[in-house]
Amino acid sequence: MLEHGGRLLRAAQRYGIAAQDWLDLSTGINPSAWPVPEIPARAWHRLPEDDDGLIEAARACYGAEHLLPVAGSQAAIQVLPQLRARSRVGVLAPGYAEHAHAWRRAGHAVETAPAAELFARAEAFDVIVLIHPNNPGGDAFEREALIALHSELAARGGWLLIDEAFIDATPERSVCADSARAGLIVLRSVGKFFGLAGARAGFVCAAPDLLEALRERLGPWTLTGPARYVMRQALADRDWQAAMRRRLLAQGARLAAMLSAHGLVPSGGSAFFQWRRDPRALQWHQALAQRGILTRWFEQPASLRFGLPGAEHEWQRLDQALAQVVQAFNDADRSEP
Amino acid sequence: MLEHGGRLLRAAQRYGIAAQDWLDLSTGINPSAWPVPEIPARAWHRLPEDDDGLIEAARACYGAEHLLPVAGSQAAIQVLPQLRARSRVGVLAPGYAEHAHAWRRAGHAVETAPAAELFARAEAFDVIVLIHPNNPGGDAFEREALIALHSELAARGGWLLIDEAFIDATPERSVCADSARAGLIVLRSVGKFFGLAGARAGFVCAAPDLLEALRERLGPWTLTGPARYVMRQALADRDWQAAMRRRLLAQGARLAAMLSAHGLVPSGGSAFFQWRRDPRALQWHQALAQRGILTRWFEQPASLRFGLPGAEHEWQRLDQALAQVVQAFNDADRSEP
Numbered sequence: 001m002l003e004h005g006g007r008l009l010r011a012a013q014r015y016g017i018a019a020q021d022w023l024d025l026s027t028g029i030n031p032s033a034w035p036v037p038e039i040p041a042r043a044w045h046r047l048p049e050d051d052d053g054l055i056e057a058a059r060a061c062y063g064a065e066h067l068l069p070v071a072g073s074q075a076a077i078q079v080l081p082q083l084r085a086r087s088r089v090g091v092l093a094p095g096y097a098e099h100a101h102a103w104r105r106a107g108h109a110v111e112t113a114p115a116a117e118l119f120a121r122a123e124a125f126d127v128i129v130l131i132h133p134n135n136p137g138g139d140a141f142e143r144e145a146l147i148a149l150h151s152e153l154a155a156r157g158g159w160l161l162i163d164e165a166f167i168d169a170t171p172e173r174s175v176c177a178d179s180a181r182a183g184l185i186v187l188r189s190v191g192k193f194f195g196l197a198g199a200r201a202g203f204v205c206a207a208p209d210l211l212e213a214l215r216e217r218l219g220p221w222t223l224t225g226p227a228r229y230v231m232r233q234a235l236a237d238r239d240w241q242a243a244m245r246r247r248l249l250a251q252g253a254r255l256a257a258m259l260s261a262h263g264l265v266p267s268g269g270s271a272f273f274q275w276r277r278d279p280r281a282l283q284w285h286q287a288l289a290q291r292g293i294l295t296r297w298f299e300q301p302a303s304l305r306f307g308l309p310g311a312e313h314e315w316q317r318l319d320q321a322l323a324q325v326v327q328a329f330n331d332a333d334r335s336e337p
Numbered sequence: 338m339l340e341h342g343g344r345l346l347r348a349a350q351r352y353g354i355a356a357q358d359w360l361d362l363s364t365g366i367n368p369s370a371w372p373v374p375e376i377p378a379r380a381w382h383r384l385p386e387d388d389d390g391l392i393e394a395a396r397a398c399y400g401a402e403h404l405l406p407v408a409g410s411q412a413a414i415q416v417l418p419q420l421r422a423r424s425r426v427g428v429l430a431p432g433y434a435e436h437a438h439a440w441r442r443a444g445h446a447v448e449t450a451p452a453a454e455l456f457a458r459a460e461a462f463d464v465i466v467l468i469h470p471n472n473p474g475g476d477a478f479e480r481e482a483l484i485a486l487h488s489e490l491a492a493r494g495g496w497l498l499i500d501e502a503f504i505d506a507t508p509e510r511s512v513c514a515d516s517a518r519a520g521l522i523v524l525r526s527v528g529k530f531f532g533l534a535g536a537r538a539g540f541v542c543a544a545p546d547l548l549e550a551l552r553e554r555l556g557p558w559t560l561t562g563p564a565r566y567v568m569r570q571a572l573a574d575r576d577w578q579a580a581m582r583r584r585l586l587a588q589g590a591r592l593a594a595m596l597s598a599h600g601l602v603p604s605g606g607s608a609f610f611q612w613r614r615d616p617r618a619l620q621w622h623q624a625l626a627q628r629g630i631l632t633r634w635f636e637q638p639a640s641l642r643f644g645l646p647g648a649e650h651e652w653q654r655l656d657q658a659l660a661q662v663v664q665a666f667n668d669a670d671r672s673e674p
Contacts, residue, residue, distance in 0.1 A: 002557075024383075036381050045370045046366070047364060098556070105553070199381060200561045219415040219435070
């Protein structure tokens with residue numbers, strides 16, 4: 001299993017700080033979640049049914065013609081590689097590592113590369129996997145470039161797979177509306193934008209025959225009844241979505257500004273997180289953890305990802321901790337010969 | 338996709354009866370569910386964590402040394418066949434059809450057969466799949482026979498896979514306690530006994546290396562946060578479990594008696610359902626559906642499965658409907674030449 005953010009219970013143990021005392025910035029999940037209503041008992045008791053209106057709500061929200069609900073985009077990431085014969089696969093890197101991992105496990109020839117290289121060497125691949133915006137780098141792509149890349153791959157039976165898990169604050173960049181084209185596959189996540197990562201729900205937008213093959217692999221009842229009940233309403237709540245987009249964009253900018261003020265100018269980011277390549281990434285991670293602030297540390301390249309604080313006191317706490325760590329680093333530097 | 342019970346919305350459309358007016362007996366799910374408490378918001382917001390105590394609660398409840406939580410036993414059924422090279426697989430039939438379907442799709446040589454034949458011809462198989470008690474037939478097996486069958490298969494690297502989805506009313510029959518042995522794999526479901534089919538939660542009990550391979554295939558976060566929160570408590574509620582076992586056994590017997598009184602002597606069953614082979618199975622199914630009672634009809638062999646009614650008025654409603662259908666059949670028989 002790969003390493004992920006969100007391992008708060010483990011951090012609590014390692015640093016001897018009770019779980020409820022942490023400020024967890026280790027994921028890119030929106031801290032201002034869609035307000036979950038009470039769940040009717042029947043959602044727990046009965047087998048979930050496909051024709052409950054969830055698909056229609058998602059179709060309208062994402063503007064995709066065809067889509068399949070899945071138990072988080074992770075479920076699709078695991079299974080999509082099983083739907084192709086051995087292929088040459090180019091995966092954006094650094095990026096969400098589960099993609100390359102799943103394609104490798106399924107026996108494909110996987111190369112990881114920065115976006116510019118994948119676009120330039122498209123002819124070398126049958127499948128290209130992009131994360132848009134990229135996690136953690138934040139790379140963004142022009143729609144025209146994506147459509148051109150897809151056309152080149154699709155002409156030879158290839159796929160362009162785009163993981164749009166963090167696109168919801170900038171939906172105008174999504175290519176969901178084009179996802180009925182053969183060979184264009186778009187993953188949408190409801191966990192990040194709606195702040196409901198515990199619900200394990202996402203969507204695959206693609207042509208019907210691919211969705212049918214995926215559905216057959218995943219089997220029946222992949223989402224829980226309560227998750228379906230909640231998501232159906234969240235996806236239809238356009239007012240909340242519009243307000244949240246504005247808020248996330250503003251908060252992403254605030255986080256970038258706060259990090260910059262303490263010398264951590266972001267190397268990239270999105271509305272949901274900021275990312276900083278830094279030779280002292282591990283020291284930063286540990287120093288913040290000792291102050292009960294959990295960030296996501298990447299070993300390769302040495303870097304840190306900061307999710308968004310939620311309440312105002314959490315922003316203040318991060319600001320103060322960053323100042324303290326800068327001070328501690330300065331003191332340590334001075335005391336060395 | 339295979340056909341399943343629980344398709345109430347579709348039946349509502351077909352028979353022109355509003356969904357809330359049905360008595361749904363088409364599944365084997367306990368109608369007296371464990372009472373779900375309010376879900377804390379953090380269970381929705383955060384990524385689920387493995388070390389939240391769920392595994393410990395399940396281990397204590399099922400008496401299995403090692404187990405892996407999965408999104409319903411269905412999730413394990415889909416993936417287990419991918420963990421073996423092409424094998425000769427014997428699957429109990431008639432029985433829950435997803436097993437044979439999944440093994441076939443993964444490219445194995447699958448034979449379906451009654452239990453007696455599987456036991457007698459064990460040397461012809463690398464993997465034998467039993468459902469215990471069987472759904473819908475109710476077949477039960479002696480522990481000694483199961484352990485002997487497992488030993489024979491395991492000696493040549495084979496597997497005995499036992500789906501114990503409906504065993505919770507008779508846990509003394511379970512072989513969970515033996516599931517650390519290489520090649521013995523036991524599936525437990527929480528949807529049926531706890532009446533929480535919407536939660537999509539189950540467990541695979543097996544040796545650690547097999548669980549690790551399965552876990553790698555399924556990927557992280559296969560259960561939702563709310564489902565983990567609920568199940569952890571339900572699995573620890575021993576008083577409820579003991580009372581429910583007595584209640585289910587009594588109600589299974591009551592259902593068998595009621596069906597017998599109307600000429601539908603069960604051909605088999607369990608505490609959760611009763612099953613009747615009948616040349617008029619389809620007519621019974623349709624006549625009951627016209628009265629808003631949904632049963633599960635099987636074409637091959639022609640048969641009907643009845644789940645348990647819940648409230649007393651539901652028992653009365655079934656009793657009356659059965660009497661009406663008998664009367665209608667008698668009238669029709671008399672009016673024919």
